[in-house]
Amino acid sequence: MGFRLNAYLDRIRLSNVPDGLAGLRALQESHMRAIPFENIDPLLGRVPSLDPKSLSDKLLARERGGYCFEHNRLFGHALEALGYAPRTLLARVRNGAPEGGARTHQAFEVTVEAARWLADTGFGGHGALHPVGLDEPGPQVLPNGAYRVVRDAVAGETVVERQAGDVWISLYGFDGHTARRIDLEAANFLCASWDGAPFKANLMLALHGPDGRRAMFNRALTLGMPPETETRVIDRFEDFARVLREEFRLDVDHADLAAVWAKIETAPTRR
CATH class of the missing domain: 3.30.2140.20 (Arylamine N-acetyltransferase fold)
Structure with missing residues (x-):
């Protein structure tokens, strides 16, 4: 199919x-x-x-x-x-x-x-x-x-x-x-x-919702488009899982969510 x-x-x-x-x-x-x-x-x-x-x-x-x-x-x-x-x-x-x-x-x-x-x-x-x-x-x-x-x-x-x-x-x-x-x-x-590409080391998400564009770089969640943006950093796994499932509408199983969190928990929140 x-x-x-x-x-x-x-x-x-x-x-x-x-x-x-x-x-x-x-x-x-x-x-x-x-x-x-x-x-x-x-x-x-x-x-x-x-x-x-x-x-x-x-x-x-x-x-x-x-x-x-x-x-x-x-x-x-x-x-x-x-x-x-x-x-x-x-x-x-x-x-x-x-x-x-x-x-x-x-x-x-x-x-x-x-x-x-x-x-x-x-x-x-x-x-x-x-x-x-x-x-x-x-x-x-x-x-x-x-x-x-x-x-x-x-x-x-x-x-x-x-x-x-x-x-x-x-x-x-x-x-x-x-x-x-x-x-x-x-x-x-x-x-x-390739290590020279950003995708192996950092989580990157984006979605255009009814209230504007949402983006995520590792644990930093940003709403809006430059130069008018609001950013907050997610500190807990439970909040991270909720954001992916509810705000980005992603159907990701718990094992993958936990594996992603383990990679980004201490990663930089700015590019």
């Missing part, structure tokens, strides 16, 4: 998908509001599977989340099933830095209504709830803030930025070349296994 579109739409609570750009927007926002970003498997030494059956079991049936390769592989299956033609990209995460690292983030370029759009449900940082227009040179006001794309001629990349107060923060950059399935498999293994 592979990808099931009806099960996906039930999971993201979307009963009707409009045509064209409206449908693309609805899919991305509904996905990001329903399925959390989380890296529990890599943190516990597991390489996430990207095959359709495993993704459907984990993110749909078991109501878990995942990191970018899991989110966007699932999202990509939905786009294809609905008649979109997503083109896969690999990006270098910047998160405010002047240049990116390895190609460890997946996103899509989707052409719809005679324009190109960057569609992405799996960025664990401050990603856009709606696709970002790649042909629009100016700022774009989306449901969770203002975004823009700029050209970095030195790196040969298109860079996605988000406005935070009076400044623009770089999120990630991509060169526009189409990534193949083997590229994604290799990048997924690298992200889950």
